Amino acid sequence: MPRLRVHCFSISVDGFGAGPRQTVGEPLGHGAEALHEWILPTRTFAAMRGATGGQTGVDDDYTARGFEGLGAWILGRNMFGPVRGPWPDESWRGWWGDDPPYHVPVFVLTHHARRPLVMAGGTEFRFVTGGIHEALAQAREAAGARDIRLGGGAATIRQYLMARLVDEMHVAIAPVLLGDGEHLLTGLDLPALGYRVTEHVPSAAVTHVVMRRD
Amino acid sequence: MPRLRVHCFSISVDGFGAGPRQTVGEPLGHGAEALHEWILPTRTFAAMRGATGGQTGVDDDYTARGFEGLGAWILGRNMFGPVRGPWPDESWRGWWGDDPPYHVPVFVLTHHARRPLVMAGGTEFRFVTGGIHEALAQAREAAGARDIRLGGGAATIRQYLMARLVDEMHVAIAPVLLGDGEHLLTGLDLPALGYRVTEHVPSAAVTHVVMRRD
Numbered sequence: 001m002p003r004l005r006v007h008c009f010s011i012s013v014d015g016f017g018a019g020p021r022q023t024v025g026e027p028l029g030h031g032a033e034a035l036h037e038w039i040l041p042t043r044t045f046a047a048m049r050g051a052t053g054g055q056t057g058v059d060d061d062y063t064a065r066g067f068e069g070l071g072a073w074i075l076g077r078n079m080f081g082p083v084r085g086p087w088p089d090e091s092w093r094g095w096w097g098d099d100p101p102y103h104v105p106v107f108v109l110t111h112h113a114r115r116p117l118v119m120a121g122g123t124e125f126r127f128v129t130g131g132i133h134e135a136l137a138q139a140r141e142a143a144g145a146r147d148i149r150l151g152g153g154a155a156t157i158r159q160y161l162m163a164r165l166v167d168e169m170h171v172a173i174a175p176v177l178l179g180d181g182e183h184l185l186t187g188l189d190l191p192a193l194g195y196r197v198t199e200h201v202p203s204a205a206v207t208h209v210v211m212r213r214d
Numbered sequence: 215m216p217r218l219r220v221h222c223f224s225i226s227v228d229g230f231g232a233g234p235r236q237t238v239g240e241p242l243g244h245g246a247e248a249l250h251e252w253i254l255p256t257r258t259f260a261a262m263r264g265a266t267g268g269q270t271g272v273d274d275d276y277t278a279r280g281f282e283g284l285g286a287w288i289l290g291r292n293m294f295g296p297v298r299g300p301w302p303d304e305s306w307r308g309w310w311g312d313d314p315p316y317h318v319p320v321f322v323l324t325h326h327a328r329r330p331l332v333m334a335g336g337t338e339f340r341f342v343t344g345g346i347h348e349a350l351a352q353a354r355e356a357a358g359a360r361d362i363r364l365g366g367g368a369a370t371i372r373q374y375l376m377a378r379l380v381d382e383m384h385v386a387i388a389p390v391l392l393g394d395g396e397h398l399l400t401g402l403d404l405p406a407l408g409y410r411v412t413e414h415v416p417s418a419a420v421t422h423v424v425m426r427r428d
Contacts, residue, residue, distance in 0.1 A: 013385070013387070013399075013411060013423050013425075014229075014399045014402070014404060015228075015229050015399065015400075031405075171227070173227070173387060173421065175423055176411055177404045177405050177409060177410060177411055177425065178405065179402070179403035179404050179406050179407075180403055180406075183400075185227075185228045185229065186229075186397075186400050188228070188393070189393035189394055190228060190391045190393050191245075191391050191392065191393040192393050192394075193393075195391060196391060197227060197389045197390055197391055200389030202416025202417070202418075202421055203416070204416075207416055209389055211227075211391065
């Protein structure tokens with residue numbers, strides 16, 4: 001059966017996946033850019049931006065793996081944008097410009113209905129108001145035999161973990177302290193939910209840890 | 215001024231420094247032995263047990279550093295033993311046999327007075343009922359120009375961090391999930407307390423992270 005996968009979700013040493021006070025200028029919340037610096041030099045990230053070059057190695061391997069075999073994505077609303085409450089209009093079209101790096105249907109969890117948004121390059125944002133199970137069912141139908149990537153943020157991943165629906169989760173522990181923000185794992189008993197660490201590969205920049213359900 | 219240092223405090227990927235339900239048979243709580251496996255092969259650990267051999271390298275370097283220049287230790291009571299409440303007698307003499315690996319005065323935080331306990335090899339356990347500041351003052355007096363190592367457990371380290379009294383803290387993030395137990399950092403805003411990451415050195419076994427106060 002196709003899997004629900006989390007990849008390249010960076011957390012700080014103190015466990016935060018995003019900083020506090022998300023704004024248009026700080027999509028990851030205050031101070032959290034440092035979580036993701038390890039991705040920027042990779043060849044895969046360069047290619048996503050249409051550039052050539054970039055580093056190969058462990059960090060690039062994990063970045064590339066996150067894009068293999070995907071048929072759909074699921075995102076929490078805050079990962080789609082900083083707008084809260086009912087959509088005032090359709091002007092917010094995501095953080096990523098006209099051609100977002102998804103190229104498949106992206107299911108956005110929200111409490112507020114909105115029409116699908118067709119972007120360039122095969123990305124289509126579809127807004128799901130029925131909760132995480134409905135979003136997963138829709139994503140499975142769209143993905144067919146391919147896997148679904150759960151992009152985040154932390155609150156969305158936590159919901160899917162608690163429902164035991166995440167099959168595989170790759171986190172990158174970055175050498176920073178945030179102190180506040182969105183914590184990924186606090187209050188979750190992952191072993192009780194069936195998860196164990198199956199990979200541990202440090203790079204110079206971060207420590208890659210993969211967890212899977214037994 | 216001599217420093218208060220934490221070394222080799224192992225935490226799980228989900229942030230626990232010990233498992234739940236400490237007993238005589240599981241001094242680290244249930245399931246937490248895996249946190250400390252990285253220390254066992256090191257040359258420093260072998261030497262502590264009077265053996266020769268063992269591995270050198272990053273893990274050994276960090277283990278050895280934890281014993282350099284120490285004039286006293288501070289331990290929380292649960293790190294000294296599984297006894298709770300008033301001491302029923304003086305029969306509990308620590309986890310470490312007649313010759314504990316401290317060789318300096320060790321100040322044990324407790325709510326219940328007890329006479330000092332002189333062990334072989336220079337270790338003397340002294341029981342402090344006046345709280346973390348009194349223990350630190352007594353440890354400073356005993357240590358003179360040398361540093362003080364704060365051994366743990368998590369609750370004790372948390373108290374000293376909140377009081378901004380820890381000068382340097384080395385944690386080793388081990389590739390395990392515990393799900394329950396004693397969390398080291400939850401609810402603490404380390405950047406607000408003045409801490410930042412100053413070293414990040416992964417080994418094959420764990421990721422070493424050092425934090426210092428600015």
